[in-house]
Amino acid sequence: MNYVIIGIYIISSVLGVVFFKIGSTDELLVSFSTSFFSLKIHWLSVLGLILYIFSFLLYMGLIARSNLSQLVPVSTGIMYICTLLSAVIVFKETMHGWQIIGSILILAGVILMNIKAT
Secondary structure, eight states, rough: OOOOHHHHHHHHHHHHHHHHHHHHHSOOOEEEEOOOEEEEHHHHHHHHHHHHHHHHHHHHHHHSSSSSSHHHHHHHHHHHHHHHHHHHHHHHHOOOHHHHHHHHHHHHHHHHHHHHHO
């Protein structure tokens, strides 16, 4: 697997969600209006959406070139932990005991998935 591309995918996906969430809690700054359509959105939400679309395109490329049975569990597990940590750090959300235990189990699974069989 190409770990650099997977890392870029995970970072852009997590940042996309974080920026979209930050933008959804701030005042609306960007407005697109026509006679039929009106959209008001914060520029951080737009940045988050762009990053999330970019991460989706990277993911499609990774799926086409990688071992699917390893890519999906590993990237999903790492992304879950990164999203959980960003929620705690950026949004001051609290982690409960079961979330900590689940994160440890996910991290153990990611490590086990990356152990090479001899």
